[in-house]
Amino acid sequence: MADKQSHINQWKHNRKFISSIDPEFHDWIITAVFYTAVHAVDTLLAHDKVTVTDHEARNRALKLTNRYEQINLKYEALYGLARTIRYFANPTKWVAPERIYKDVVVRYLYPIEASVQKHMGQDLGLGDVKLKVGTKSGAGSSSTPT
Helix, strand or coil, X not given: CXXXXXXXXXXXXXXXXXXXXXXXXXXXXXHHHHHHHHHHHHHHHHHCCCCCCCHHHHHHHHHHCHHHHHHHHHHHHHHXXXXXXXXXXXXXXHCXXXXXXXXXXXXXXXXXXXXHHHHHCCCCCCCCCCEECCCCCCCCCEECCC
């Protein structure tokens, strides 16, 4: 497992990547949101000196540690959604592109990130995730959904 700062760097890198994905590939937006959450969680685990090497170990650590209960509620749901999106060949059936910001980023990623930062006592100043137009209503080349 990488150190805390490496996970923070990857977390921020993945957030930036989300903004670059063409809305046509909304399944990949959700996948990128999930892997952003993975590195947020791994940042906290590294901070707490908890070593995990795979998804099963991470899921187990989140489930079995009371401190992570609120994170686990959101993470477990996002994990399930990301698996569904990746392995069932009809991603629009699961999350409509125009609902990604509200139903995935706001509902799952933001609470995970906020909880991680709170548990670490560190504000990373992340700001809003920006999605390209097409994943929300509106016009322009990119925007921060409201």
